[in-house]
Amino acid sequence: MALISNSENVMPEIALLLLTEKIRVTLANGAADQAGAHFSKHVTQLKYVEGSMGRVVRELNVMNNVLCQMDIQNCNNQVYEGWLDEVRKIAHAIEDMVDEYLYRVGQEHDIGCCFYLKKGLRKHRSLLSLNQIASNMNKIEKDIADLWEMINHWVAMINNGDISSLNYLDEEDLVGVDKNREMLEQWLGGDEEVFSVIALVGMGGLGKTALAKNIYRKERHKFQCHAWVSISQTYSREDVLRNIIEELFKNRVSFLSNTAAMDIISLEDVLRTFLEAHKYLIVLDDVWTPEAFDDLSRSLIGNKGSRLIITTREGYVAALASQGHILTLEALPKDEAWDLFCKKSFTRETNHECPEELKALSEEIVSKCKGLPLAIVSVGSLLSMHEKTVEKWRRINDQLSWETRLDHIRSVWRLSFFYLPIHLKSCLLYCSLFPEDYRFHRKKLVRLWTAEGLIEEEGASTSEEVAEGYLKELVNRKMMQLVERNSW
Known part of the structure; x- marks a missing residue:
């Protein structure tokens, strides 16, 4: 049964995930070895086909990592979407070849994932199909090589700044955060003799980064030094340390030039020595694992009165915060979600009021956003660019695919999924x-x-x-x- 060919709109990363698992199971089953007695004259060719599959799996795994990283910053880019279509086509072609291989050469027993092999020798003409399978796998390998040439060209375009990046929630879009902001201000201005770690936790799209940035800009003047560093799912410890040092020493150009050649141990020593003598505020944005937190925080001396803020989607990362210093963000209640939607959708109307004839449609759209500020802002901004007519809004509402149109939320979810x-x-x-x-x-x-x-x-x-x-x-x-x- 084909798992990935049934939907033209399946996310390519999921297609590659299912396909690599299917090939892995096929290779683990060892069809070439099992079939040796029946295909003694063709074992070499069978081995070649499975070797080709192994090479393809390695390429697909790397391609999946590239997709995961690039998709976050390339939403709505037509050239990139065209490249994704080519990835889907190759995934479908590979799946067809694997199915053909299993049908011709397989033996019976359950190998999982709904892939069932048939036992024994197929019709004699099955032998003749091996040449065609091998030829097609060879073509697929060449097609994958062509895809890499295309993506290398894309990387050059990205480095040249030709790609528009993902717009996250702006501070001006923060709604219903007064209590959370007050709590953060209280924690930041607490006991001067105590070092504390503060965690903001919640699912993607709730505005953790926007709230942290808002409070960081408002309160950082109360500290002797401050730094903001984004961590994300992949990071280089050395790069993070350099970024922190650059922010802390941004007014000391001569000193920063001396750190350029420092190794990671020297960077740690410089950072510890400096922080020991200063009251600081540092934000580590988007921390994914406890290991990442431990890896970075051990270079951050807990000086008296200093504060370390982390934002994370993971509850077990937030648990590393100081006792009583975890702030969990929740979805917006209906009234606040409505206010934010109107603010983004009706930017030119007096007091951002929704026209009466659009109210029912607008309420339906807001309910689909599930109280996620990022989703509301994305959809509201989209609608603000269209005519304010019932016909136009109904057409948009009917045609919206809520899994593919909400590109920001899709990207946030994808990042969580692929990690x-x-x-x-x-x-x-x-x-x-x-x-x-x-x-x-x-x-x-x-x-x-x-x-x-x-x-x-x-x-x-x-x-x-x-x-x-x-x-x-x-x-x-x-x-x-x-x-x-x-x-x-």
Whole structure:
């Protein structure tokens, strides 16, 4: 059964994920070795085909990483979208070749992921198809090489600044944050003798970075020095240290020139020595793992009165903050979501009032944004550029594909998705088989995952215990929303 060819709009990263898993299972099954007795004269050719598959898998894994990184900054670019279409076509072609290979050469037993092999020798003409399969795989490898040439050209364009970057939530779009802002101000201005770590946590699109930036700009003058550094999912510790030092010493050009040749140990020593003598405010924006936090924070001396702010999507990263200093951001309530939508959609109307004839359509659109400020701002900005007529807005509302049109939120979600371990990706993709807003029951979901073979063995733990751990991790990563608890 074809898994990725059924949808023209499937995200290419997901197509590559499913395809690489399919090839991995095929190679792990060792069809060439198993078929040796029947195809003794063709084992060399079989080995060539599987060798080609192995090379393709390695290329696809690297390509998937490139897609994950580039997609965040290339939304709505037609040239880039055209390149993605070529990636999809190659993925479909590879899948066809793998299916043909399994049909001709496979043997019977369940190898997972709904790929079933048929046992024994097929019709004699199956041997003749090996030449065609090998030829097609060779062409696919050449096509992948051509794609890399295209992407190399793209990298040059990106470095030259030809690509528009993703617009995150601006500080002016912050709505309903007064209490959170007051809390942050209180924590930043607390006991002068105590060093504290403050965490802002919540799913992508809630405005963590915007709120942190707002409070950083407002309160940084109270500290002797300050620095803002973005971490994200991939980072270089040396680069982060250099960025912090550059911000702390931005007015001392001669000193910064001396740090250019320093190794990481020297950079750490310089930073520690400086921070020991100063009260500082440092923000680490978008920290993904506890290891990343530990890796960076050990260079940041906890001087008296200093503050370290981290923003993160992960609850277990936020847990590293000082006791009582975790601020969890939530979706906007209906009234505040409506106010923000009107502010972005009706920029020229008096008091940003929604025309009466557009109110019903506008309320429907706002409800689809689920209270996410970034989604509301994105859609509101889009609508503000169109005529304020019922016909026009109804057409836009009907034609909007909420998974592909909300490019900012799609990118935020993609970044979260592709940072998941492979076993969690499979479980999350399984959940997408259910209707929108479907409420899963914990026991039922973990049993379904187990029955589908999505749970890996872990020591003496039962499959359901492991599955429960998967579920908790998805909730902690903000990929699934906990809506109701029982007595347990």
